[in-house]
Amino acid sequence: MSFEKIHQFNFPTTIRFGANVVKELPAYLKANNLKAPLIVTDPNVAQLPFFKEIVADLRKNNISVEVFSDIHKNPVKSDVYKGVDLWDATNRDSVVGIGGGAGLDVARAILLRINHREDLFKYDDLIGGDIYVTNDVPHFITIPTTSGTGSEVGRSAIIADDETHQKKILFSPKLLAQTVFADPVLTMNIPAPITAATGMDALTHNMEAFLAKNYHPICDGIALQGMKLIHESLETATNKPDLESRSKMLLGSIMGAIAFQKGLGVVHSLAHPLSSLLDTHHGLANAVNIPYGMEFNIAGFEDKFRTIARTLELEKDNGEAVVQYLFDLNSKINIPHHLRDIGVKMEHVETLADLAFADFAHPNNPKPVSREDFKQLYLKAL
Template sequence: MLDIHQTYTYNFPTTIRFGVGVVNELGDYLKQNQLKRPLIVTDGVVVELEFFKTITQKLEQQGLSPAVYSEMQKNPVKSDVLRGGDFYKENECDAVIGLGGGVAMDVARAIALRINHHRDLFDYDDLIGGDKYVTEEIPHFITIPTTSGTGSEVGRSAIISDDVTKQKKILFSPKLLAKIVFADPMLTLDLPPFVTAATGMDALTHNMEAYLSKGFNPMCDGIAIQGMKLIATSIAQATNEPDMFSRSKMMMGSLMGAVAFQKGLGIVHSLAHPLSSLLDTHHGLANAVCLPFGLKFNYQGLEEKYNIMAYNMNLGSNQGKNLVDHIEVMNEQIGMPNRLSMIGVKEEHIKPLASLAVKDFTLPFNPKMATEEDFISIYTSAL
């Protein structure tokens, strides 16, 4: 049981400081590691928030000189990373801090990769074996999440899109793991309901898809089950009447989902990624809408796993058959739509979306294969 009056340190897969107020330790940590000029990578919304200004002011009061880079799109593209790399060098920075949600984390991690690796950025795409080119050290890398969604703070990859084709590339290497994470639920307390709900459904999707994904990793399965339990029992409270306990559960569940999905993801992300690429849909929102339809596609043959998920989401025994309906009700409770038409998808979008979905890098991990015709059918039913 989490105690919101305590702070914790644990190591999995990197060093994590978890608890209310741990972000205040950042300056001392930087000084202990002889770092003076960190590049803080965040998005255009977070950079204007009061807690962000407080963080940078405290660093300056401790004799540090943070530089701030916040030029990034809602779904980050290659040019965002290249500009950030140039900004790092121009400002003679000595560390990278990813502070924000998944977008800021992805851009920060890709910038860190870029500093000492000079091939074309997409040469490092993991899907074409690009990790073999990640041979040099990266700058000291720190992550500070401000949402409970992607869990990118404990990840080893960055998802960046091509500016022109909008195709997503995955940059991966164990070297891209943060040296330390400051996971402070206090930073999420003032998130708007939409952001809480959308990022929370992203985290829930990570846990559920990791559990269902094919392959063998019992450690990830156990983490995913606990992660989905934490999120399913706190997301409504965190969205509608937030308190520190619900926010803490959400942040821990998000961290757990990111650890679990090293096992793989699946068809829900294959459905969601093209919505972000083609229509600039918020990733968490896309997952929220697609989750019931992806779960419905995978149900047959996985009934026992669905029963286990349902039990851990407080539906009772042998209730896997009702899990899809439960997710739809959960979406309604937190203000998430249940239809693609409600987020601007039109019939003419379906074929282009399906064409991208069938090529998505998460599909091979799904327990069932899907054809382009399957995706057309799923998108049509979700419309």
């Protein structure tokens, strides 16, 4: 397949995929009579040459641009409120989210709040708040800059409470982007450590979605192909990136996010507290924890692990081979094998276990996970 060519997929969002497809953005906005987008991104992306080029290209086409980038690495409610204040003050007509998970989460939460002005966490999906998402939302476009979260094709945003750091999920099919411009060229210059961490995040999404206990054979098929693409490309994309490896990683990331509507599991519940308590990068938290979480899941699900092992073309088709593969892959892309290497200390374990047990992801794990299980997993990974 040529990665120079632009392709279009619909799942159900329209995805424009291919090298330099982002150059279609000005014409797309004009065709939809949109003249004043609020561009939401994170402070790092806002400084990058490609981002400045996107903004300059829009202005050259007489499109009024406001940029909001005052957000935290792990977004909090006040970030969203500040973004909506800018929307109100500058008379915008659409939202364009550009970035990785943080930028796209804040963009989606701003999108929700524009026409839903009660407390943001009233809309928390974990307490049934999605039923209050009743009004229309503005036109929404997403442009991913990493191959990790797959937030560009999502319909939810994870935002933490400023004080308690507890993560809430804002969810509604209304929050799907109308169009995604997935341009692998934008991911070409991401530093190797971020490529590695976000890539392992994407692999975790596919692997956990495939194992999740809900019945969804469509997601299972997508997850397996997503794993295959990441297996073929992550090491190259990290250590010696080219257009093919970056394209496969971006597709694998998108597929993981489509697949995990089926659910996630124990690895994400291990990872989320590291971000909220210690501000650990989400992808890195998943990367270090995934071998331990997968090992926990093997017993009783040997058939599923056999399928994963065959998809990854491993010599032995069993769960132990999958776990060893994950450790080996982490080594090849310079991700440590232990939590102590990313700032976790023994005194954090009890609090992490509490937060992990309270997390929303593990109820979809193929087997139940107790608080004691989480504690033992953290101790093993430490």
